[in-house]
Amino acid sequence: MTYFFKQDKKSSGHLYLFYLLTISAFIMLLMGFVPVTAQENQQIDDQKIIWAIQDALAREDAVSAFLIDVSCTDGIVTLSGTTDNMLSRDKATEVAASIKGVKSVINNITITPLVRSDQEIKYDVEQALLQDAATELYEVDVSVDNKIVRLKGTVQSWQEKQLVGQVAKSVRGVKGIVNEIDIRYPEKRTDLEIEEEVRKRLASDVWVDELLVDVTVQDGNVFLTGTVGSARERQWAVADAWVVGVKNVDASGLEVQWWAKDDMKKDRQFPLLSDQEIENAILDALVYDPRVSAFNVQARVENGVATLYGTVDNIKAKISAAEDASNTRGVIRVKNRIRVRPETKVESENLEQKVRETLIRDPYIDLYDIAVTVFNGRIFLDGEVNSIFERQHAEDVVWRIEGVVNVVNNIDYVPLTMTKSDWELKQDVKDQLFWDPYVDRSEVFMQVEDGEVILTGEVDTWRERVHAEDAAYNAGAVDVINKIEVKGFPNFKLDNLDTIR
Missing domain, CATH: 3.30.1340.30 (Histidine-containing Protein; Chain: A;)
Known part of the structure; x- marks a missing residue:
């Protein structure tokens, strides 16, 4: 049976256009043209990067954003201005390096500290x-x-x-x-041993895509080359490379290309690690944490949920161990069962003096705003500060003191409130998701109603899921319902999302 099709003028025009595009593409290939993805061809405007950094600094209570100036040329950011302490200066660098499109950060912020001898x-x-x-x-x-x-x-x-x-x-x-x-390292190692351990640490770090980073070692000197998604990721890679035996780390060959990870994700699936592999990676990470390495902390992993147990002599070691575990690839939740047991008991009067002296030394805390009470190793903090950062920072400072077994933080603060329409909030969440180098905005969807943000979609890692939620809160959401699924865990539910941070 033979079919005959009647071709009208409209279909004829479409056919002509198809032939024209096909011929054009063939000519381009003959001339050596290589197609470029939309993302690769897109350069983020320097002025938009400046605005994004200014917004991020304004949200960071550890930084006096109104005293800091930001400039940017071809993705290279320069910070200038003044601050009164070194922690604030370092935080400004970290914030700027975490913005998508930033290739490097030059910190020219000067420190004008309080008058002290x-x-x-x-x-x-x-x-x-x-x-x-x-x-x-x-x-x-x-x-x-x-x-x-x-x-x-x-x-x-x-x-x-x-x-x-x-x-x-x-x-x-x-x-x-x-x-x-x-x-002075406790042991000598060959270049091959160093290279193998660096690669292993990069592979287990949730902040680094190890498949885009190459490692070579010459006479104890580590050279990192390849591509990272942000200047902050490059900092993480450098820290991972400092294993036992390393003399120096050169990361000048790591190029920042914010679009590289998104393009690569289209061509591969992230491998699911076994519980034993995750457990080994956690223990390796604890070895390189000086706050934890001195203690016998153990880890057990079941279905991606890591349980830490053992004994340490200070709270900061317990918290640091949990952070190390949560930064390990494959971990979806951390249960911290580490017990704090000081080696020697410190009398309440002496412990209270230590706490007061520590708070007085700190550049962020005004001791006159905080009352300290000690009972049987427990520290009670009362008073009022200006931000949630100061409240949390005061607790973090006390965690580091040996003899402290628990901190009850009763410090109050007055939160700043800002009213936004649902439309404004939705736009700001989109902006936050775009500027976060660890989130692919195309994979996240949202609904906004009365200040509440509902997130849906499917992402590649648990860290990306958490970053999306943080982006919504940073944009001003009153509450966030996170229904984002992670590839490989379509039906996994978390009762308490904070446990994976």
Whole structure:
């Protein structure tokens, strides 16, 4: 049977257009043209990056955003202005590096600390190192010249060296740190051993896509090349590369391409790790955390849910272990059953003095706003501060003190309220999702009603799911109902989302 089709003028025109496009594509291939994806061809405007960073800094209570200026050229961001402490300066860098499209951050923020003598600063830094449960046994020499703290001594890892510097930065009045601490590793390792461990740490880090990063090691020097999705991801990769035996890490070959991860996700599926693989990765991560490595903390994983158990002598070690586990690829929830048992009991009067001295040294906390009460190792904090950050920071500071077994935080704060229409809120959530380098906005859908945001869709990782929820809250949502599913776990439900953070 033969069929005959009548071709009208409209269909004839379509056919002509089809032939024309086909011929054009063939000519382009002959001339060597390679198609470019829409995302690769799209450059984020520098001015929009500036606005996004300014908005992010304004939401960060740890930073005085109104004193910081932001400029951007071809994705390279420069921060300038003033702040009164080093923690705030570092936080500004972290915030800027976490914005999509930022290739690198140049921090020219100057520190104008409170008026304090070098002798006062030296004493406080020494006391901070002595009273911090993780650094009290380190042999560190401290000197101060014009508010610049110079640190000398010996530790056994890069992570320990960074922790000493961080503790010194947390002292009120410090203007700069010169960290000259030497690293003496407990063992020597070959380049091959170093490379294998770096690759393993990159593969287990939820913040890094290890398939886009290549690792080479020459005489203990690690070279990272390839692609990362953000400047912040590059920082995480560098930290992962500092394993035992490493002399230096060069990440200049890591190029920031914010679209690379989204394009790659279309061509591959994220592998599901076995519980044993996740468990091993958690234990490896704990080894490199100087707040946890000294203790016998164990992990057990069932269906992606990690249970931590063991004994530590301070609360910060317990919290840090949970953070290490939640940052491990494959973990969907953390149950923290670690018990805090100080090696020696500290009398309530002495413990209260330690807490007060620690809060006085901190550049963020005004002790006069906080009342401290101690009972049998439990610390009760009362008073009123200006933000939820100050409330949480005060608790975090006390966690680090040996002898503290529990903190009851009764500090109150007055939250800032902002009224937005549902339309405005929806637009702001979309903006938040776009600027977050860890979220693919095309995979997340939302409904907004009376300030409540309902999120749906399917993402690749649990961390992406949490980031989407954080984006909604950062945009001003009154409440968020997170119904986003994770690939590989279509029917998994969480009763308490906070447990995976």
